[in-house]
Amino acid sequence: MMKKSFVQIPAFFLGLFCVLFLCPSYAGADVYQYVDDQRVIHLTNVPSGSNYRVLIRERSLRSSLLPDSGPLQELVNRTAGKYGIDSDLVYAVIKTESNFNAKAVSRKGAKGLMQLMPGTAASLGVMDCFHPGDNIDGGIRYLSYLINLYAGDLSLALAAYNAGEGAVAKYGGIPPYAETKSYVRLVLANYERYRRKTAGRP
Numbered sequence: 001m002m003k004k005s006f007v008q009i010p011a012f013f014l015g016l017f018c019v020l021f022l023c024p025s026y027a028g029a030d031v032y033q034y035v036d037d038q039r040v041i042h043l044t045n046v047p048s049g050s051n052y053r054v055l056i057r058e059r060s061l062r063s064s065l066l067p068d069s070g071p072l073q074e075l076v077n078r079t080a081g082k083y084g085i086d087s088d089l090v091y092a093v094i095k096t097e098s099n100f101n102a103k104a105v106s107r108k109g110a111k112g113l114m115q116l117m118p119g120t121a122a123s124l125g126v127m128d129c130f131h132p133g134d135n136i137d138g139g140i141r142y143l144s145y146l147i148n149l150y151a152g153d154l155s156l157a158l159a160a161y162n163a164g165e166g167a168v169a170k171y172g173g174i175p176p177y178a179e180t181k182s183y184v185r186l187v188l189a190n191y192e193r194y195r196r197k198t199a200g201r202p
Contacts, residue, residue, distance in 0.1 A: 031055045039178040051107070054099060072100070072132060079136050083144045088194035089154070090140055093161070096187045102132050105129025154191075158184045 032052040034042045043055065076094070080087035097115040098104035111116050111129035116138055121129050126138035143161060150156035151169075159174040160167070162183045167175040174184060 011190035035179060041178075041182070057097065075133060075136055079133075079140050083140050085140055085144050085147070088198055089191050090136075090143070090185050091194050093143065093158075094136075095190050095199070102135070103130055111135075112139075114143075115140075154188065155184050158187050 007104040010124065031054070032044055033055040034047075034052045036042065036051075042052075044052070076090050077087045080090045094100060094113050095118070097110075098111065098113050104114050105111050106107070106115055108117070111121070112135035113132060114135055114137060116124070116126060116129050118129075120142060121138060124138040124141055126134050128134050129138075143157065146157035146160050146165070148156065150160070156168055157176060159180050163175045163177055163180045167177070167180070174181060
């Protein structure tokens, strides 16, 4: 397989990159990303260190939209229904946060499928962030709280999920962090893909 490497790009363009190039029909090498101290996102299929995280697997995006585990899908659907949240939105958050890796740990210490920070997990009563049921229940409850807090504004809710409520309050909207802006765009793009899949549209 031919090796491909991507030049470093500003995080501001990550959402656009994902929408234009990581389309449902894409099938190529695994793509890894790394955000450096200057908030520049590095993309490559040949990671040069352990600080790179998988952005997309080699199989097509369409085939990787949902987890391989049927029980996990059932868990997400049931828990989302319990708290009145669109399961497609939950899938979009999980896909973006951990790519359905229940053991995922971020550099900042967020854990599990919905990448709960220790403090957030504690406030939600989540005892084991690596337990899919506990993590999803806590993550959906937190997401539901944020959606209600911002009167249904998904962009603000997702920004707070990523950067914290304090940051959203400080800036009176989506914080001017490249990572957060990219995160919001990517989750919303994934959300649209899930909604299309649910509706049976290409």
